[in-house]
Amino acid sequence: MRQIAIYGKGGIGKSTIAANLSMALKEMGLRVMQVGCDPKRDSTRILAGGRLIPTVLETFREELRIGKDEYAISLKDIIFQAQSGIYCVESGGPEPGIGCAGRGVLTALQILSDLKAFETYGIDVAIYDVLGDVVCGGFAMPIRHGYAQEIYLICSGGFMSIYAANNIAKAIRRLSRRGETGLAGVICNSSGDEQFEKVVLSQFAEALGSKLVHLVPRSPVIQACEVESRTVLEHSPQSEEAEVFRELARQVMDNDRPVIPKPIEEISDLEAMYREHLPK
Amino acid sequence: MRQIAIYGKGGIGKSTIAANLSMALKEMGLRVMQVGCDPKRDSTRILAGGRLIPTVLETFREELRIGKDEYAISLKDIIFQAQSGIYCVESGGPEPGIGCAGRGVLTALQILSDLKAFETYGIDVAIYDVLGDVVCGGFAMPIRHGYAQEIYLICSGGFMSIYAANNIAKAIRRLSRRGETGLAGVICNSSGDEQFEKVVLSQFAEALGSKLVHLVPRSPVIQACEVESRTVLEHSPQSEEAEVFRELARQVMDNDRPVIPKPIEEISDLEAMYREHLPK
C-alpha cells in the first residue's frame, strides 16, 4: 500500500490537487482513500458533493463522552464512500482553543490503523492532505510516526509558498525515517506565470535533492469544479485539465523513491535564488 | 493603549487589512506597532518594503545558543521602524518540525512585554496579525493571556471563512477574560459578491452578539500594492480603497466595547444560515 502526503501553505491548492489526484488514481483502477488532515475538515468536500463529512475526532469525542473508547467506533461512522467510489475521511481538529491540533491529526490516523481501516477496505493508495502553514511539532507528527511516506510539496510562483515548502523540507529532514519516509517531489499549482515557475521551481526542487514532478495550470475549469463540488475528471473528462491530473497520477505511481531533502538553510539564500529568475 | 487582534483563515486577507489599518491609524497621528503572529513571518512585509524582517524567536534562539536569556536581546534587534514610522515585529515560529508554534507566539509576546517594548516606543495601538486556520490551544494563547483584547474576525463570502471565524469565536468564548478581552466585530474582505456578503455576514455577526464593522472591496489596487510592497495609503492616497481603510480605522477606534461571543454550536445550523441567503 502507498501512503502519499500533500503538504503546502494554506490556500495553495492542496485539497484541489489531492481530490483530483485521488480521482485519477481511482480511474486507473486503484482503491483510494483520501484523509483530510486539516482542522478545516474541507479536504474531501469536492469528493463528497459539497458535504462536510463527520470527522474522526468529533466521533471519538462522542464515544469518550459516554465512557467508551476508540474501539466503540464503527468504521462506517468515520469513512464515507463518495459516488466515485473513493473513500473519504476527515481527521478534524480539537475543540476550538484547547488541545493540540497536530496531535489530534495523529490520533485520528492511529484510530484508522487500530481499527484496520486500510485492510478492511483493501486500500491500494492513501492520500493525506495536510495543513502546511504551521510546521510545528504537532503537524509534523504524521511524518515522525511514518504515516506520510511519500511527501509532495505544493508550490506556486509566489515566494511565500516556496518559503513554506522549504520549512516543511526542514521538518522532513529532521523527522523522516531513513528508507521509510521522505520527499517524493515538488508539484507546481500555477498562479499564472508558468515560464517563471518552471525555472524557479525546478531549481528549488533540485536544490532539495528532488525534482519538479508536474505543473497544474491555473484554470477557470478547476475553479468552476470547486463551485460545483465535482472533480475535473467527473465535470470535464475530455478537458486538458483532466489529462493533467491523469499524467500527475502516472508520475506519482512511477515515482516510488522518496529522498531525505537538503533544504536551503538561510532565508537570504532562498530569496537570492528566487530573485535570480525574476524578470528584470 | 489598545491591543487589537486580527484573526481569520489562511489567505483571507489578514495581513493586507492589518498593514493598511496600521497605516490609516498612523495617519490619524497614533503611534502604531504591528506584530505578526504567524509563523510565515510575512505580516509586515508590505510595511517593510518587501523585506522579511528578523523574528523575535530566531533572535531569542541565537541568545539561548550562547548561554544568554531574553534580557540580552536589544529592542532594536526585534523591532524595526518602517519608512512610514510604523513599528514592525514578527514573532516567527519554532524550528520546523519541533515545538509548538502557538506557544512560540506567546513567548514572543511575553518577551516584548518583559523588555517594555510598548512603553519604550510610546505605543498607542498594537495590531496583532494572528493565524486563524488552526484554533488549537497554542494559537489561542494570545487570547488566554490577555494580549488579544479587541478581536476582529476577517471573513469573505466563502463558507469556509465563516466556519473558521465561528471556531475562533468558540475559542474566544472559552478563553476570554470577562471585561478584558472579547470579540470587537467582523470585517468583510470581499471575494466579489458584496450584496450577498453584507446580508450573510451581518446575520452571522449579529448571531455572535456582535456586528459587521466594515467591508473592504476586492480590488486590483490592493493586489497591485502587495506586489509593490506598499500600503494603499502610500500607493494611492486619493483612491476609494484608501478611504475604505481610513473609515475602518475610525470604526475600530470608536468601537471599544468587545463582547463575549455566542458562536453557532452546530455546523448544520451554520450551513443552514448560509444557504438561506444563497441565490436560488
Ligand SMILES: Nc1ncnc2c1ncn2[C@@H]1O[C@H](COP(=O)(O)OP(=O)(O)O)[C@@H](O)[C@H]1O
Ligand atoms: N489550478 C487552479 N486553478 C484555479 N483555481 C484553483 C487551482 N487550484 C486551486 N484553486 C482554487 O484555489 C482555492 C484554494 O484551493 P484549496 O485546494 O482549497 O487550497 P488548500 O487546500 O491548499 O487550502 C480554491 O478555491 C480552489 O478552487
Ligand SMILES: Nc1ncnc2c1ncn2[C@@H]1O[C@H](COP(=O)(O)OP(=O)(O)O)[C@@H](O)[C@H]1O
Ligand atoms: N481586498 C483585496 N483585494 C484584492 N486582493 C486582496 C485583497 N485582500 C487580500 N488580497 C490578496 O490576497 C492575498 C492574501 O492576502 P493576505 O493578507 O496575505 O492573507 P492572510 O494574511 O490572511 O494569509 C494577497 O495576495 C493579497 O494581496
Ligand code: SF4
Ligand atoms: S504544536 Fe502546533 S498544532 Fe499543537 S498546539 Fe502547538 S501550534 Fe497548535
Ligand SMILES: [Mg+2]
Ligand atoms: Mg485544503
Ligand SMILES: [Mg+2]
Ligand atoms: Mg498573513
